[in-house]
Amino acid sequence: MNVRDGRRLFPAVELTTEKRPPKCYLNGPEAVLCVHDFEAVTAWVVDAHTGRVSYRGPTDLRTYPAKLGVHQVGIYAIALTENEGVYGVGPKADTTWFVPGAGHVDNLYPPSHDTAPPALATQVTGGRGSDARVVFSLSDGRVITPELDENAELQKTIVYPGGFAAEIADRQDRSVLTRVQFFDDAGKRTSRKSIHGDLPNIETLDLPVIEALKDWAVYTPDGGRLLKLTGERPVETRLIGTKFFFAQIGGIMGPHWQQYDLRTGAQGKTCDYDLGYGYYLGTDGTVAVADFGNPNVGRLTKAYDLSGCETLWTAASPVGSFHDLWRINTTLVQLSDDATELASLVAPH
Structure with missing residues (x-):
């Protein structure tokens, strides 16, 4: 249906199953994928504009983890196999492109953003014990090769609108402190800046946040610093217009959502509402x-x-x-x- 006016785009599509209903996923702008794997494993591929069922039949896809488990990332359905990698899903509920790796996408459960859905995803690559990451396109599996210096290794990577930030390590000398660099969607450096620090685990990340020893800061996608604060880094953040909201540990359900205007650096009120994931x-x-x-x-x-x-x-x-x-x-x-x-x-x- 058209959510702007409630107009039905096409009649209801019957998905005949027994007991449990199938699980459905967007698969790009044109298709909806539905999978039922409770008893007889069946998949449907439905045209998102007309309701035409272009495929109904068997599939190797599953709705549970471990082997070819289907997940929604952005507007694409992908299939994950543990310790093997990530697969794309095709027009007959089959696998298409493949990116080898750990089989777990770092942004597997991206929370609600006020920005466009992600076009890229990342996963660990390089085998057991590796911290290396590979960045790839959700639409076609194309691996993004970032501009890196010799002996540099891409490690923890955060995808956000317009590109990604990554911790860069030295392959030959692990004693060298990691630094964070910034890239566009094609893997080109958006800035020659390398900032010493770490990318913390933060939900709802709309802008890159880098944590140092005693402070943390918010950056633009090309490495410009917008806001620097001392103390404990946030556990959740949210960008609304030009205001940056964040909650610190212990404050997600309490009066600890703080706000700053990124244009002026002015601090706003601290509120007890909840802008958190979920x-x-x-x-x-x-x-x-x-x-x-x-x-x-x-x-x-x-x-x-x-x-x-x-x-x-x-x-x-x-x-x-x-x-x-x-x-x-x-x-x-x-x-x-x-x-x-x-x-x-x-x-x-």
């Missing part, structure tokens, strides 16, 4: 919406004033409700409590 749905730049709970405890949706910290409105659903809420592009789509109706949401008057 809760945050979206924003218009002024108001943010988050969704909490599950059918066992009930669902709760809240809207927050980002600058003033106030809760603007709250919507609750009872225990056992089928209610759910998704952000699709810039539209909030709600499933009714009885699972019979989809509706778009706007702020209450």
Whole structure:
């Protein structure tokens, strides 16, 4: 359906299964892949624009890990085999391109961003005990070869809109401190800067963050420093417009979401709302919406004033409700409590 006006694009597509429903994944801008592997293993490939089923039949793909387990990364379905590598998925629910490696994509569960979905992914390569990374395209498996100095090795890598940042190590001398370098989507250096520090494990990373011994800083994709702060680095971050929000350890569910204006460096209020992974749905730049709970405890949706910290409105659903809420592009789509109706949401008057 068209989420802007609710218009149905094509009639419902019947996916005949027994007991459990299939799991479905986007596979690029044109197709939807559905896999049912509870009893008789069956896959469907559906045209995302017309609803035409272009393939229905057997598949080696599975919805669970270990061997050819299907996962959604960005808008692409990929298949992972542990200690073997990553496969692309083709028009007949078959495997296409292949990138050898550990078989685990570093950004396997990318959280909700307000930016375009990732076009690149990374995985460990080089065998057991290796820290080396390979960067590749999610659309065709093309391996990105970054511009590196002689004896340099690409290690921990963070993908963000417009490129990636990577820790660079010296293959011959492990005593040399790692440094972080910046690359575009093609692997070309966006800056000749090499910054000493580490790339911390941070959820919802829209801009590169580098951690040093006593401080941490936010950078542009070409290595320009936007913000430098002392103390403990954040565990989650979020970029909304020109404001940078972050939560520190122990503060994801408490009053520790801090904000800074990246244009001026000015600090805003510290708020007790939640912009974290698993809760945050979206924003218009002024108001943010988050969704909490599950059918066992009930669902709760809240809207927050980002600058003033106030809760603007709250919507609750009872225990056992089928209610759910998704952000699709810039539209909030709600499933009714009885699972019979989809509706778009706007702020209450």
